[in-house]
Amino acid sequence: MYANAKMVAEIQKYVKISPSVARALGSVDRAFFVPPSFTYNAYSLDSLPLEDSQWISSPLTVAIMTESLLADGGESVLEIGCGSGYQAMVLSHLFKYVYTIERIEQLLIEAKRRFHLLNAHNIFTKLGDGQDGWEQHAPFDAIIFSACAREIPHVLVNQLKEGGILLAPMFDKLDSTQQRITRFVKQNGTLSAPLVITQCCFVDVCDGIVSYRQGS
Numbered sequence: 001m002y003a004n005a006k007m008v009a010e011i012q013k014y015v016k017i018s019p020s021v022a023r024a025l026g027s028v029d030r031a032f033f034v035p036p037s038f039t040y041n042a043y044s045l046d047s048l049p050l051e052d053s054q055w056i057s058s059p060l061t062v063a064i065m066t067e068s069l070l071a072d073g074g075e076s077v078l079e080i081g082c083g084s085g086y087q088a089m090v091l092s093h094l095f096k097y098v099y100t101i102e103r104i105e106q107l108l109i110e111a112k113r114r115f116h117l118l119n120a121h122n123i124f125t126k127l128g129d130g131q132d133g134w135e136q137h138a139p140f141d142a143i144i145f146s147a148c149a150r151e152i153p154h155v156l157v158n159q160l161k162e163g164g165i166l167l168a169p170m171f172d173k174l175d176s177t178q179q180r181i182t183r184f185v186k187q188n189g190t191l192s193a194p195l196v197i198t199q200c201c202f203v204d205v206c207d208g209i210v211s212y213r214q215g216s
Contacts, residue, residue: 004029007043011063014045018071021063024093030059032114033086054107056084057146061181065144066090068183068197069167074141078159080130080168081146085111088123091144098123099137101130133159145169148179152191160186170194 008026011017017025031042034056038048047058057065065087069077073094082088082102088111091098100123102108108127115123126134130145131153138159145168152168160166164186172178181198184191 001026001029003031003043007045007059010045011060014060015064015067017063017067020073020094021067021071024066024090025059025063027093028086028089030086032118033084033089050084050107054083054104056086062087062090064198065146065167065181066094068181069142069144069165070094076137076140077142077144078134078137078140078156079144079146080149080156082108082111082125083146085114085123087144087146089115089118089120092120092123095141096122097137099126099134099140100124101126101128101134103127103129131156135159140164142166152184157186157189157191162186162189166191167197 005026007030008022011025012022031039034042034048035050041048045058045060047055047061049055075095076097076099077091077095079088079091079098079100082100084107088098088100102111102125105127108125112125133156139161140159141161141164143156143160143164143166148169148171150171152166156166166184166186168182169179170182172180180196183195183197
């Protein structure tokens with residue numbers, strides 16, 4: 001996977017990532033997760049289109065979010081918005097269990113097929129509204145949104161372990177055209193003040209707005 005390793009090296013020119021996250025990214029061939037018509041561009045740092053007006057995130061965005069979540073992984077993580085399955089596959093090399101929810105059935109079918117072909121036995125999928133979480137497997141060490149949120153549902157806070165990390169692209173309350181990757185820690189049963197990691201642009205978890213470019 002020389003091309004994939006070259007992609008990881010390119011990512012490291014822009015952001016500092018831990019050895020564990022670099023290994024996870026290097027272990028997942030991004031070409032397997034992009035549409036066949038975009039295979040030629042699989043190792044670029046661009047986001048690429050999927051079905052139903054959805055997008056596979058830039059690998060640079062995936063690196064930033066994975067590093068900001070829990071660089072050394074943990075027991076379990078819940079992902080809101082499976083999409084192509086690329087982020088979940090990267091997380092599967094860092095967490096013992098990955099639970100991922102997707103609201104678009106065709107996307108989930110394709111992601112499940114990829115997980116099966118890659119023998120990713122520690123990824124568990126669910127079709128549904130990710131904002132409801134997955135109570136059956138809670139509490140989670142971490143929760144990550146792979147789509148932009150306007151607010152964090154209280155039910156998800158309840159499903160996060162005390163001291164756990166929640167990472168989500170969030171709309172700016174004063175300017176809805178701006179999105180920021182935001183990190184929270186659960187402390188005393190509630191989320192801490194948000195820590196902004198970087199600007200970004202994601203699909204809206206509620207409305208399906210097409211937003212795809214990594215912010216500067």
